[in-house]
Amino acid sequence: xxxxxxxxxxxxxxxxxxxxxxxxxxxxxxxxxxxxxxxxxxxxxxxxxxxxxxxxxxxxxxxxxxxxxxxxxxxxxxxxxxxxxxxxxxxxxxxxxxxxxxxxxxxxxxxxxxxxxxxxxxxxxxxxxxxxxxxxxxxxxxxxxxxxxxxxxxxxxxxxxxxxxxxxxxxxxxxxxxxxxxxxxxxxxxxxxxxxxxxxxxxxxxxxxxxxxxxxxxxxxxxxxxxxxxxxxxxxxxxxxxxxxxxxxxxxxxxxxxxxxxxxxxxxxxxxxxxxxxxxxxxxxxxxxxxxxxxxxxxxxxxxxxxxxxxxxxxxxxxxxxxxxxxxxxxxxxxxxxxxxxxxxxxxxxxxxxxxxxxxxxxxxxxxxxxxxxxxxxxxxxxxxxxxxxxxxxxxxxxxxxxxxxxxxxxxxxxxxxxxxxxxxxxxxxxxxxxxxxxxxxxxxxxxxxxxxxxxxxxxxxxxxxxxxxxxxxxxxxxxxxxxxxxxxxxxxxxxxxxxxxxxxxxxxxxxxxxxxxxxxxxxxxxxxxxxxxxxxxxxxxxxxxxxxxxxxxxxx
RNA sequence: GGCCCUAUCGUCUAACGGCUAGGACGAGAGCUUUUCAAGCUCUAAACCAGGGUUCGAUUCCCUGUAGGGUCACCA
Numbered sequence: 001x002x003x004x005x006x007x008x009x010x011x012x013x014x015x016x017x018x019x020x021x022x023x024x025x026x027x028x029x030x031x032x033x034x035x036x037x038x039x040x041x042x043x044x045x046x047x048x049x050x051x052x053x054x055x056x057x058x059x060x061x062x063x064x065x066x067x068x069x070x071x072x073x074x075x076x077x078x079x080x081x082x083x084x085x086x087x088x089x090x091x092x093x094x095x096x097x098x099x100x101x102x103x104x105x106x107x108x109x110x111x112x113x114x115x116x117x118x119x120x121x122x123x124x125x126x127x128x129x130x131x132x133x134x135x136x137x138x139x140x141x142x143x144x145x146x147x148x149x150x151x152x153x154x155x156x157x158x159x160x161x162x163x164x165x166x167x168x169x170x171x172x173x174x175x176x177x178x179x180x181x182x183x184x185x186x187x188x189x190x191x192x193x194x195x196x197x198x199x200x201x202x203x204x205x206x207x208x209x210x211x212x213x214x215x216x217x218x219x220x221x222x223x224x225x226x227x228x229x230x231x232x233x234x235x236x237x238x239x240x241x242x243x244x245x246x247x248x249x250x251x252x253x254x255x256x257x258x259x260x261x262x263x264x265x266x267x268x269x270x271x272x273x274x275x276x277x278x279x280x281x282x283x284x285x286x287x288x289x290x291x292x293x294x295x296x297x298x299x300x301x302x303x304x305x306x307x308x309x310x311x312x313x314x315x316x317x318x319x320x321x322x323x324x325x326x327x328x329x330x331x332x333x334x335x336x337x338x339x340x341x342x343x344x345x346x347x348x349x350x351x352x353x354x355x356x357x358x359x360x361x362x363x364x365x366x367x368x369x370x371x372x373x374x375x376x377x378x379x380x381x382x383x384x385x386x387x388x389x390x391x392x393x394x395x396x397x398x399x400x401x402x403x404x405x406x407x408x409x410x411x412x413x414x415x416x417x418x419x420x421x422x423x424x425x426x427x428x429x430x431x432x433x434x435x436x437x438x439x440x441x442x443x444x445x446x447x448x449x450x451x452x453x454x455x456x457x458x459x460x461x462x463x464x465x466x467x468x469x470x471x472x473x474x475x476x477x478x479x480x481x482x483x484x485x486x487x488x489x490x491x492x493x494x495x496x497x498x499x500x501x502x503x504x505x506x507x508x509x510x511x512x513x514x515x516x517x518x519x520x521x522x523x524x525x526x527x528x529x530x531x532x533x534x535x536x537x538x539x540x541x542x543x544x545x546x547x548x549x550x551x552x553x554x555x556x557x
Numbered sequence: 558g559g560c561c562c563u564a565u566c567g568u569c570u571a572a573c574g575g576c577u578a579g580g581a582c583g584a585g586a587g588c589u590u591u592u593c594a595a596g597c598u599c600u601a602a603a604c605c606a607g608g609g610u611u612c613g614a615u616u617c618c619c620u621g622u623a624g625g626g627u628c629a630c631c632a
Contacts, residue, residue, distance in 0.1 A: 048632050084631055149630080165559065166628065194630050203560090220560065230630040237632050261561065261627040284563085285625085293624075326581090330570045333581060355570080357563045358625070365569070365582045375595085415594085424594055486590060493591095501590065520591035532593035 002176070003198055007140060009180045014138040016187060017195070018130055025135045028128060032117055032247045040071035042251045044110075045100075046079045046241075049092030051299055053099040053307040055361075056256070056286050059324050063283065064254045065105040066325075066349045078110035079244060080121045083234045099307050103317050117248040122240050129235040132243045132273070133195055133228055141272040142228055144193040145175030146186050169199065173225040195229035201268055209263065212252070212281035212351045222264035238262065242269040250278050257282035281351050284358040286327070297361055304363060314389045314428025316377075318344065319370035326369065329353045340376070367426045375421030379413035382425070389428040397432050400439050410542045411438045414534045422534065437528045438543065443551070446529040452555065460513055466555040468496060468519070469526050473552035478545040482537045493519045527551050
């Protein structure tokens with residue numbers, strides 16, 4: 001005997017518990033008909049507004065989006081799960097919406113007022129949950145439970161003492177034993193209560209379930225009378241998930257694999273309602289190395305867990321997306337190499353190729369992916385991105401880039417657009433370091449800290465260097481092509497006792513003050529204050545003869 | 558602890574039961590008409606352990622070990 005209550009009593013109970021629920025479940029079923037989408041997948045992303053957006057959330061959203069949109073009529077929607085009134089944070093709602101907008105996932109419903117299967121925020125669906133819970137009570141699948149937290153605690157302690165499985169199940173589910181009279185009395189006395197599932201399952205029954213990522217998994221039947229409606233009237237995740245995904249016609253539930261263990265409960269709930277069950281795909285979490293062990297990327301401990309980190313650092317969204325795609329399906333990289341110009345949305349993502357266990361987040365790899373993406377961008381694209389990024393994050397750089405647009409674009413265009421790709425910029429945060437010296441104010445600042453003697457060949461004095469620089473300023477001709485320019489530079493080197501080429505120098509270093517490479521390095525350092533810069537010839541060309549001349553002569557006081 | 562899941566270079570991973578276990582990032586060495594980057598060449602680097610099935614096991618099965626998840630009126 002599962003419950004002492006008769007069907008009639010359950011029916012009465014439903015009315016007593018939910019007297020105000022007028023809209024029957026049939027009305028809701030009629031309101032949300034099957035979608036006319038030719039069997040296309042319907043997926044969703046369901047974050048809770050409890051803090052900053054997590055990179056793992058973007059990962060789940062990305063995969064859900066790509067799987068749905070592999071089909072022309074596929075639907076991917078956003079649903080906000082704010083049933084925990086204690087943990088919710090008002091700002092988090094906007095954080096979710098803006099993250100969805102800035103990472104280019106295509107959200108069809110649940111954002112910007114789109115979609116006709118809403119509301120897409122759970123706190124606005126309370127009447128729906130009440131109607132369906134009423135139905136569950138009426139069917140004898142749920143009951144009110146008046147057990148206090150203290151009583152539940154006591155039950156658990158007894159179970160622990162007896163080395164039994166903890167939980168509210170079977171004979172331990174004392175709320176099941178309440179008579180109809182007890183229940184009505186408690187209600188009339190306004191005792192607080194929750195609504196629990198009246199589970200018909202047994203932990204002795206196991207069966208196989210095919211998860212689209214994990215493959216075949218063993219599920220043990222649920223036998224816990226889990227809470228469906230909390231005492232504050234809000235549903236738990238479990239009830240809300242089942243009702244919403246049924247009503248919104250979800251065909252594939254993609255979620256973190258921490259949910260695998262509650263799959264039996266969800267299966268029982270779908271069965272209790274008599275509904276078909278969606279497919280499930282449980283995603284392994286993104287991990288972080290922590291000492292010897294590894295753990296989930298944590299919002300509190302790891303700055304890179306928050307999506308805002310990538311936006312603030314100035315990673316192009318495509319870089320983050322492609323890195324994540326690569327974690328999802330490792331054959332993304334070869335695909336990208338073979339399809340250089342296709343948007344990554346064309347990549348055929350496969351759930352069954354996803355890893356069953358969590359991957360360690362690798363910032364180095366992200367940087368590499370990002371450098372390749374930035375390297376493929378045109379100077380104009382880089383310019384635009386930096387302008388937008390720097391506006392709120394580096395106003396000095398923003399002003400610098402705004403001052404002389406033509407010059408700045410020329411700077412960014414060095415060694416770009418040809419067959420080679422520069423890989424010195426991976427994120428907009430790198431730009432200041434990479435090209436700042438092109439701007440006179442930044443150069444002046446850097447020069448004041450520069451000790452030109454540090455990289456000199458031992459054979460030359462600082463004064464001789466300064467003289468060389470000054471003299472070269474007089475002979476530099478900005479109109480020469482690269483080959484001729486370098487020929488002239490070699491002659492210049494030779495005229496001052498330096499070897500014209502490296503081999504000659506290496507053959508007998510004692511014969512020279514240095515090689516043409518040393519002259520080039522001296523020029524580079526004087527012009528840029530850096531030892532690592534793009535091609536010197538192009539750099540000088542972009543700087544222009546006046547600037548080059550001024551900088552080279554600037555070392556003589 | 559119970560239950561579930563996972564296990565290949567440092568990292569992400571590939572390999573119908575069958576060649577010297579492949580690639581990428583990272584590390585190291587080298588090449589080049591100037592530095593760095595890029596590019597090219599090369600090097601080091603892995604099948605968790607033990608049984609079984611099999612002509613043959615990284616792959617299938619069992620056990621162990623390790624790691625992860627979960628056991629809430631949180632999601």
